[in-house]
Amino acid sequence: MEGLKFLLAFVLLALASSFVSASDPSPLQDFCVAINETDGVFVNGKFCKDPKHVTEKDFFYSGLNIPGDTSNIPVGSNVTAANVEQIPGLNTLGISFARIDYAPYGGLNPPHTHPRATEILVVLKGTLYVGFVTSNTENRLISKVLNPGDVFVFPIGLIHFQFNVGKTNAVAFAGLSSQNPGVITIADAVFGSDPPINPDVLTKAFQVDKKVVDYLQKQFWSDNN
Ligand SMILES: *[C@@H]1O[C@H](CO)[C@@H](O)[C@H](O)[C@H]1NC(C)=O
Ligand SMILES: *[C@@H]1O[C@H](CO)[C@@H](O)[C@H](O)[C@H]1NC(C)=O
Numbered sequence: 001m002e003g004l005k006f007l008l009a010f011v012l013l014a015l016a017s018s019f020v021s022a023s024d025p026s027p028l029q030d031f032c033v034a035i036n037e038t039d040g041v042f043v044n045g046k047f048c049k050d051p052k053h054v055t056e057k058d059f060f061y062s063g064l065n066i067p068g069d070t071s072n073i074p075v076g077s078n079v080t081a082a083n084v085e086q087i088p089g090l091n092t093l094g095i096s097f098a099r100i101d102y103a104p105y106g107g108l109n110p111p112h113t114h115p116r117a118t119e120i121l122v123v124l125k126g127t128l129y130v131g132f133v134t135s136n137t138e139n140r141l142i143s144k145v146l147n148p149g150d151v152f153v154f155p156i157g158l159i160h161f162q163f164n165v166g167k168t169n170a171v172a173f174a175g176l177s178s179q180n181p182g183v184i185t186i187a188d189a190v191f192g193s194d195p196p197i198n199p200d201v202l203t204k205a206f207q208v209d210k211k212v213v214d215y216l217q218k219q220f221w222s223d224n225n
Contacts (some may be wrong), residue, residue: 024094033058034091059089070100076103084179102164109162117181119154127171132160192221
């Protein structure tokens with residue numbers, strides 16, 4: 001019995017520590033306000049500014065009231081990020097924020113993943129059809145139409161999207177569980193990589209005619225950040 005309890009405690013501890021290492025590292029001091037790397041030395045994250053030189057500006061960002069302009073972006077959405085690049089005080093704190101603007105009917109935040117963050121999105125204006133797809137065991141689409149005040153979660157690493165199905169423009173804000181969530185836009189990464197992936201790879205992977213892959217690789221791929 002004692003042995004079983006010990007084993008259970010050990011398994012729980014092992015699980016807990018694997019959860020901890022799956023997110024941004026925890027801070028070991030009050031804060032570690034980011035400064036840029038110097039002399040080609042890199043750390044996992046950013047160097048800390050001397051706390052004596054830290055001010056309120058390091059924890060501040062202004063301008064998320066300004067709509068992102070979607071008119072020059074082919075997918076019709078514009079992401080304004082507030083992560084460690086904009087707010088150096090976020091370094092080591094495991095959190096960031098974004099505003100997303102969507103053009104009237106059809107504005108799309110195209111299928112993408114955040115390799116380092118879960119996202120929680122709240123709609124302020126408009127109507128969004130959103131969803132994510134579970135991993136290969138099921139590839140199940142979990143989707144919903146959201147209206148102002150609605151909140152939806154996109155679990156870390158899973159492919160997700162938001163599509164404006166309303167007549168007006170739409171606005172959403174999102175919290176992300178990393179100082180630097182990263183974005184992999186699926187179409188851009190697969191068909192717009194530099195240099196391009198050998199088309200034989202994509203022809204086989206997508207089980208289509210090589211012409212389709214050639215066509216897709218010739219498109220102009222851009223993201224919305
Ligand atoms: C770090 O360097 C980048 C590019 O050189 C610059 O845009 C950014 O403002 C710098 N950040 C800080 C905190 O000095
Ligand atoms: C996104 O919107 C901002 C604010 O209007 C604008 O400065 C920026 O150029 C837009 N991004 C693109 C890629 O058009």
